[in-house]
Amino acid sequence: MSSAVLSLFSQSGISNELLSIAEKVASDERITSGEGVLLFQEGSLPFLSVLADDVRHKINGKQVFFNRNIHLEPTNICVNHCAFCSYRRKKGEEGCWELGIGDLVQMAQDHALSGITEIHIVGGVHPDRDVYFYADLLREISKIMPGVQLKAFTAVEIDAMCSFASMDIKTGLNLLKEAGLVSLPGGGAEIFDETLRSKICPDKTGSAEWLNIHRTAHQLGIPTNSTMLYGLLEDYTHRIDHLERLRTLQDETGGFNAFIPLKFRHYNNRFSHIEETTTLEDLKNYAVSRIFLDNIPHLKAYWPMIGKKVAQLSLAFGVDDLDGTIDDTTKIYSMAGSEEQSPVATTSQLIEMIEGAGFIAVERDTLYKVIRSA
Numbered sequence: 001m002s003s004a005v006l007s008l009f010s011q012s013g014i015s016n017e018l019l020s021i022a023e024k025v026a027s028d029e030r031i032t033s034g035e036g037v038l039l040f041q042e043g044s045l046p047f048l049s050v051l052a053d054d055v056r057h058k059i060n061g062k063q064v065f066f067n068r069n070i071h072l073e074p075t076n077i078c079v080n081h082c083a084f085c086s087y088r089r090k091k092g093e094e095g096c097w098e099l100g101i102g103d104l105v106q107m108a109q110d111h112a113l114s115g116i117t118e119i120h121i122v123g124g125v126h127p128d129r130d131v132y133f134y135a136d137l138l139r140e141i142s143k144i145m146p147g148v149q150l151k152a153f154t155a156v157e158i159d160a161m162c163s164f165a166s167m168d169i170k171t172g173l174n175l176l177k178e179a180g181l182v183s184l185p186g187g188g189a190e191i192f193d194e195t196l197r198s199k200i201c202p203d204k205t206g207s208a209e210w211l212n213i214h215r216t217a218h219q220l221g222i223p224t225n226s227t228m229l230y231g232l233l234e235d236y237t238h239r240i241d242h243l244e245r246l247r248t249l250q251d252e253t254g255g256f257n258a259f260i261p262l263k264f265r266h267y268n269n270r271f272s273h274i275e276e277t278t279t280l281e282d283l284k285n286y287a288v289s290r291i292f293l294d295n296i297p298h299l300k301a302y303w304p305m306i307g308k309k310v311a312q313l314s315l316a317f318g319v320d321d322l323d324g325t326i327d328d329t330t331k332i333y334s335m336a337g338s339e340e341q342s343p344v345a346t347t348s349q350l351i352e353m354i355e356g357a358g359f360i361a362v363e364r365d366t367l368y369k370v371i372r373s374a
């Protein structure tokens, strides 16, 4: 951020506190939790956009990443009862599914010629499926698609599948790594504040254990993503507390590739009475996340959750990654009411979204190795 921009800020009548945050960001100084909360409370959208763009520029320049991927969702049968979930079903209930290894391998095979570089695998916590089952699944997919990277299983699924096999997390992650696991997705983090967590997902893996599973993955050389579910009961101090816990772990391990804010979608779940956040709030949340998480390289707008239009807008608020082509292979967000009811994006659509916003489109693999830059 140039000194001209800083002097414009100082002439614009913003408070000394906000000006001091802008100066810190300009000189690569980390902001405190209190300053993060203040940005949420008092930062105007144009102000936040300038600061977030400054941070994204220093880390990623004008590059915006995307990849070619599909999702596999082995089952929506789940032992947990997260109150925000529109997707979970009980065994035998209408609308439940449980796909076997053969079905899932066939679904992967159906995309073998489409040029995908990643398969993202997440689902419910099925009571009868342990880490050996999922290692077999990874092994079978790797056999037929050896060049495709497998980003699979939230920390919540890892926790349960290892415990069902009476295996510790480190041994379980090593088994999955040997079977082809390349990275963990960021799901299951929800909101780390323990009081809120007990209200929205009481039986899920706790916050400390979620962080510990990611720490163990990083120590084993498995990079991971991170998420935050927002727009559900929390206030700004809870969001900053969540970001602070991620920033602290990242200082320790450096293993997080990306942070993905997940907007609460309210269709057909136990929190349907809660209004969804506004687009303004979503953009503010991207910007403050970018400014606060100075040590996580990528900020992703997951378009099947937020919609393509807002995903494109978010590029002006620090976002540098739009995720992938998806090819209509995920149901989590369509079942929760996203405007993207059959999420598909061609590579040319993603490139148009990125270039249309004035950035350079870069196709990446799961680990952010550049495949192709426009």
Ligand code: V47
Pocket: 084, 085, 086, 122, 154, 184, 185, 186, 187, 188, 189, 190, 225, 226, 227, 229, 260, 262, 263, 264, 265, 266, 269, 302, 323, 332, 336
């Ligand atoms: O953990 C479930 C969230 C997550 C709702 O790592 C909901 O690249 C909002 O983590 N409203 C799973 N959110 C999805 C996920 C993810 C998605 C895309 C990319 C990556 C990545 C990770 O979905 C769950 C939960 O936080 N979720 N229901 C809902 N109604």
Ligand code: SF4
Pocket: 076, 078, 079, 080, 081, 082, 085, 086, 087, 088, 123, 124, 125, 156, 201, 204
């Ligand atoms: Fe199960 Fe995941 Fe839904 Fe929670 S969010 S009920 S863990 S499928």
